[in-house]
Amino acid sequence: MSAPSTLGTREPRPQLLDVEDLHVSYGAITALRGVSLGVGQGEVVALIGANGAGKTSTLRAISGMLKPRSGRIRLAEQEIQGLRSNLLVPRGMAHAPEGRGIFLNLTVLENLELGAYLRRDVPEIKRDLEYVFGLFPILRERVRQQAGTLSGGEQQMLSISRALMSGPKLLLLDEPSLGLAPQVVETIFRILREVNARGVSILLVEQNAHLALNLAHYGYVLETGEVVMRGQGKALLAAPEIRKAYLGE
């Protein structure tokens, strides 16, 4: 495997997540062949690529939903590969899964309470509840409503809010813009920036390269299970290969 081309310089930060040579396969089919990436503290990192490049597999392997065949994953200097999600959530990792994965039959409030499933610090939970209502005021209006009756955008907001309710240091987001109106997507990305400003690191998987790289400090481009390019968000956005392949120019 050749080393990926690197664009721009990365702002030095203490490392929060460090993935090294990650291999994942589904039976005989290989999804990831040696993915290495890192997320610094307080950093937004975007993972972009076409369908089937391995973006979701990377995220699922990091959050313990599937077992990598080999490779090393470290969260805050501790090895976490092979640990299941239920052990990673208390260590500060929250995953808002693809397709939102909210409980449609529960109310908005119940969904948010579930986000704090492993926490016992009730006053803090209540404060975080106020915090996410501050981020997404529409959720406060819908608090007693069944989550299934929300619009797509509101469901995505709920999914992100629920992930925030576990009090994470690292937020893994899988395609938050999927199937949403441009205006809603804009709102969501504006709020992600706000969340990040409060010190939460974000690893963002996106098809919408333009949006993702605009928000991200750093980005990785995945192609057929390998990192082919990496670099500063703005630098990637300006690169001709990226403009051609992902931005349709």
Next chain:
Amino acid sequence: MPAWLRGLVPVLIAIAVLAVLQLLLGHLPFFVYLASIVGVNVILAVSLNIVNGMTGQFSIGHAGFMAVGAYTAGKLSFLLKDVAIAGLPAVVSDQVQFLGTLLAGGAAAAICGFIVGLPSLRLRGDYLAIVTLGFGEIIRVIVQNMEVFGRALGLSGIPQTSSLFAVWFCVFLVVLVARRIVGSTHGRSLWAIREDEVAAEAMGVNTTGYKVRAFVISSFFAGVAGGLFAHFVPIINPGSFTFVKSIEVVVMVVLGGLGSTTGAIVAAVILTLLPEALRTLFLQLGGLGAGVSLAQKVDQIRMPVYGILLVVLMLVRPQGLFGTREVWDLLPRWIPRARKGLT
């Protein structure tokens, strides 16, 4: 009132009520037999509902676990028939042994549940159905071919130490456990798994752990049901624990509404008494002779009736009689209900 005492109140009430019923009705053999069959089916349905209803996994081998409990408890009782515990009156000694064998039957079934559940519940999807289907058949075939278990002839001569009280106290216990699970964090986790397993996992729910625990609890009670069964029917044979029996329990759970404990109870009672009701109905109708012969065939007519019932149910009320709700959720709104939550 201290908390531990408050927890005991329902148990004490149940003991008192059941003791009175035992005194009033315990001497009517047919009634006791019928009530025991109903009770065993209620235990099976309520316990299966913990897996199929609350957790959303699909197990279709409940008769297998029942068989493990029935044969374990039955064989033990048979071996201990002539043994009495020193210093106790014969009746008391029998009952203590009965209790011991019930627990042994439940434990044996729970161990089988763990062995079957651990590998198959790590996976999502239909694997549990395939594995439990296989398990039920394997148990039946093993029993059919082992001399100790009487092969196809089955076990007879098991002391008939069961009673109305014993069966319905177990019914009470399984309902209590099911209700306590629903109200607890454990129940909420099961519910989350049922609604969306990926999301539950992302929330930090140990999905495999909770699924296996639910499955083991469910298997335990199926074993107890089998143990009770072995102590009031004159003979247990592999024919009582076939795939058809498993499906019967699944039908009860689906009819009652997946996830509804009271629904499972109501459905179990209805489906167990249905053949008896049909029999009486045919006898009433048939002074002509046709009714009598129909009445004799009720056991064969039963299966098509189940089939029709399920088809009608799926057309009219796909969520089952009660859906995920309980009987008291259908009460008028002005009766106050507890609502828990952060705010």
